Amino acid sequence: MRICVVGLRGIPGVMGGVESHCEQLLPRIVSLCESHDFSLIARWPYVPRKPYRYRGVRVVPLPALRSKYLEAFSNTLIAVLYARFILRADVLHIHAIGPALFGPLARVLGMKLIVTHHGSDYQRAKWNRFAKLVLRLGERCAIVAASTVIVVSKSLAEDLRQRHPAHAAKIEHIPNGATDLSASANEPRVERELLARFGIEKNGYVVAVGRLVPEKAFHELIAAFKETDLHRKLVIVGKADHLDPYAKSLMQHASDRIVFAGFQDHAALRILYENASLFVLPSHHEGLPIAALEAAIIGVPLVLSDIAPNRDIGLPSACYFPVGDVGALRQKLADDPTVFQPDRESIGRRFDWNAIAQATARSYGLGVGGPGRIARLDPLGHAGAP
Numbered sequence: 001m002r003i004c005v006v007g008l009r010g011i012p013g014v015m016g017g018v019e020s021h022c023e024q025l026l027p028r029i030v031s032l033c034e035s036h037d038f039s040l041i042a043r044w045p046y047v048p049r050k051p052y053r054y055r056g057v058r059v060v061p062l063p064a065l066r067s068k069y070l071e072a073f074s075n076t077l078i079a080v081l082y083a084r085f086i087l088r089a090d091v092l093h094i095h096a097i098g099p100a101l102f103g104p105l106a107r108v109l110g111m112k113l114i115v116t117h118h119g120s121d122y123q124r125a126k127w128n129r130f131a132k133l134v135l136r137l138g139e140r141c142a143i144v145a146a147s148t149v150i151v152v153s154k155s156l157a158e159d160l161r162q163r164h165p166a167h168a169a170k171i172e173h174i175p176n177g178a179t180d181l182s183a184s185a186n187e188p189r190v191e192r193e194l195l196a197r198f199g200i201e202k203n204g205y206v207v208a209v210g211r212l213v214p215e216k217a218f219h220e221l222i223a224a225f226k227e228t229d230l231h232r233k234l235v236i237v238g239k240a241d242h243l244d245p246y247a248k249s250l251m252q253h254a255s256d257r258i259v260f261a262g263f264q265d266h267a268a269l270r271i272l273y274e275n276a277s278l279f280v281l282p283s284h285h286e287g288l289p290i291a292a293l294e295a296a297i298i299g300v301p302l303v304l305s306d307i308a309p310n311r312d313i314g315l316p317s318a319c320y321f322p323v324g325d326v327g328a329l330r331q332k333l334a335d336d337p338t339v340f341q342p343d344r345e346s347i348g349r350r351f352d353w354n355a356i357a358q359a360t361a362r363s364y365g366l367g368v369g370g371p372g373r374i375a376r377l378d379p380l381g382h383a384g385a386p
Helices: 017-032 069-087 097-106 130-143 154-163 165-170 186-199 218-226 245-251 266-274 288-296 328-336 344-350 351-366
Strands: 004-005 037-043 052-053 059-063 089-094 112-117 148-151 171-173 205-209 233-237 258-262 279-282 302-305
Touching: 004 302, 017 037, 017 059, 017 089, 017 288, 017 351, 037 069, 052 130, 059 069, 059 344, 069 089, 069 097, 069 186, 089 097, 097 112, 097 130, 112 130, 112 351, 130 165, 148 165, 148 351, 154 165, 165 171, 186 266, 205 218, 205 266, 205 288, 218 245, 218 258, 218 288, 233 266, 245 279, 258 351, 279 288, 288 302, 288 344, 302 328
Parallel strands: 004 037, 004 089, 037 059, 089 112, 112 148, 148 171, 205 233, 205 279, 233 258, 279 302
Antiparallel strands: 052 059
């Protein structure tokens, strides 16, 4: 069977939740189903232009218009046609609801369609009214055209089933996984150099990770942090896809206390998580935040806004604050971070990439199992009996 994955910028080491998801997931599926052919179509601006392989996944870069509004759509249209007529794909797996606008085309061309719904992107503040309408249409195309709609957030899966009862049976909750970045040890010299580069020290800073976009609400985190008298710094890791007025306004707050670290690879992220006193994610919108799962499985204390996808992680109630409430966030920042300690073992069990890979492979119609089979995921994303 030939499977083609589209809708993302590329792998490995490309910024974005969908990209992190696929970087962890696809090589695991390939290892489970070695007799099948897997290809991923990426975008030229983010990866080399020549095809390459990453842990068994063939990556084929294709053109995309370098535009906030047209990049994903232009690349996905080309990718769907390439998948059918060049790769002769049997299964097309589209990631995100924007690219899913071309799901019906994939079905007309004779491919089995799987769509992973990573979040209600029409709720993102960066999109204008027309773009939000198109994203809603993409969600509708996914629901109607796909054989299976995989949803990373439990609460969103429940919402979709209620809004689309005629298609409820095809909506399946398979969460993001918790990538254990601490699995390999840090080299002490590299750790010292990285901390020194940003002028920070162990347990001497609060860390936040994500793109510099309005829905991440880093402006609220900065406002809350500035109102504290903490002898710690705030380190914001990430950058904007397209440097816009919002990202520029955030970076104007850079100071001795507030550090913008830019995009960092997994090795650097591991160091920044492990040495932080607290991880904060004040988002107004998420799918299921991989950055929070990464921090949780490392054991960093977490404070998250109380939106449903963040609550789907299942942290203790003390770890959440009312979304948009700068005063409540300020109080959380001032509290003892040890109050917000996650249960690492529980996170690891409930968000296991290996189990997630098996569940996803089954959605393609691939037989996985046998000796050493990982249990199915129940509707809450827990590992259970097959």
